[in-house]
Amino acid sequence: MREQLEGSQAVARAVARCRPEVVSAYPISPQTHIVEALSDMVRTGELAPCEYLLVESEFAAMSAAIGASAAGARAYTATASQGLLYMAEALYNASGLGLPVVMTLANRAIGAPINIWNDHSDAMSQRDSGWIQLYAESNQAAVDLHVQAFKLAEELSLPVMVCMDGFVLTHAVEPLEIPSQEQVDAYLPVYTPRQVLDPEVPVTIGAMVGPEAFTEVRYLAHAKQMQALDLVPELAAEFAASFGRPSGGLLRRYRTEGAETILVALGSVLGTIEDVVDELRDEGERIGALGITCFRPFPLDEIREALTGVTRVVVVERAFAVGIGGIVGQNVRLALAGLPSVVYDVVAGLGGRAITRRSLRNLVEEVQEGRVEPNRLHFLDLDRKLVERELQRLQEKRRSGPHAENILRDVGVVAARSH
């Protein structure tokens, strides 16, 4: 049954139907509504048996999830932004040990400057942590991906991060289908660990490994994650068969047939991109979109196949690597190595800046008219004057002061202004 629900509430309900036995979390915006709802469900007994641990930090949240998972429990947590960075060390332990923790990441920018709004800097900073990363393009996708994530994590014995855009999705209220308990129970089997701390059959989870075998254990981490490239589509197909709607998979193509230009993106911006594609298709443009749902492991072959023959590939991403450029863009380039397609790296929507239809249309126009240089990082809607003024100040005097404050003063932001 479809209900009008907030994204966070919907995800909390979907997670609860996956019957986690331990939820450990520390509140941080924009993730808080999710774990708040879960803690309520544990308190009222709606989610049972389950232990909810309000821990003292994100480091503790992940550490507790690791402990619970090693003891054979289905473990879940959620975080965002600085919270993810604070648990970074434990993230590598969860993946290195092969523990199938599932985590929601309500994507938010990383400071400084401090900013509570959405972008993908947090998720991208941990893209090589050994976690599988799935990106939700809508709240329905977020709901459905969580159900698939538990199955994926447990089949591979690897942790899975489900990324959903903070505020943009977590705080949006829209019609959503929450899978029933019976449906989820039929899809997601009881967790059978590959390794478990059991006094009857003692093992060490986390043995020290020296040069004699470290490479081999690390090789396995890679080999196991790569198995997800086969498993993710299988689980998506199973999901579609059991729940009656398509969801998940490695990629999602939108009107890519015969396209000369394809916009590539992750997350909720795909909704706006699809609107733009429809508008431009109506006007006769040969344009389509490619959504990357599974970013880690990166589906190189599938992306190559999806983009072969496309003249212009415009990667729109909500994060970038300082000192080099696009992150998704670099990965896409690797997938297209040797092909004649031209790849454009476009950074957009940082720290909560809206990516509007108008900006996207202008971007497509500029790319098609050759006004965007490929192989150089392009910032959508960058206020150049603002940047130039600050660069000028840097030249003029040594003690030019903090960028953030200087620029805010130029913008004329007053503390009470909402947007």
Next chain:
Amino acid sequence: MRPGGRRHDDDGVFEVRIHGRGGQGVVTAAELLSVAAFAEGKDALAFPTFGSERTGAPVTAFCRISDRRIRSHEPIVEPDALIVQDTTLLHQVDLFGGAGPEAYVLINTGRGLDELGLGDFAATRFRPERVVTVAATDIAREHLGRPLPNAALLGGFAALTGAVSVESVANAIRGRFPGRTAEGNVAAALAAADAVREGSVVRA
């Protein structure tokens, strides 16, 4: 025709922007509106502008309503309708930004547009019959005993725009609030809807 894009109303999505202050229930209003539209079988998306919420700070919330699936989660920049909960925002926030000449405007005030200094502005920029004031806070005080204008504004909005029915607004309120609170709010919504319909509202 705006540069780089079609007109907002061409895509069959009715876009509402609600302005108020933290604590006045702006976010709840957008949510209730979306619930009312959803109950009528429409797709509806409600979301706030996001910030460090503080009581009294300007807050904006959005609601998109459509017969088709709504995909975009971006903020509404070209609203088809505006609801202004608090007239003290008039000189602080660009309340009418992006609203086209066909837009509906509903302002919560017991005063007329001229008194607010908006008479000429409203008459030249919008269709005069689509710019309406309603004393939602007074109506709420009367029916609810508290100065919470949300329900009254939604009732007035339904009557003004027809984007949702007043009955759906009432049902959304009943689904959200318990017994007496719900009934007080429903009464306020109906009273405000009547006021807008009968044109007994204070106009310029």
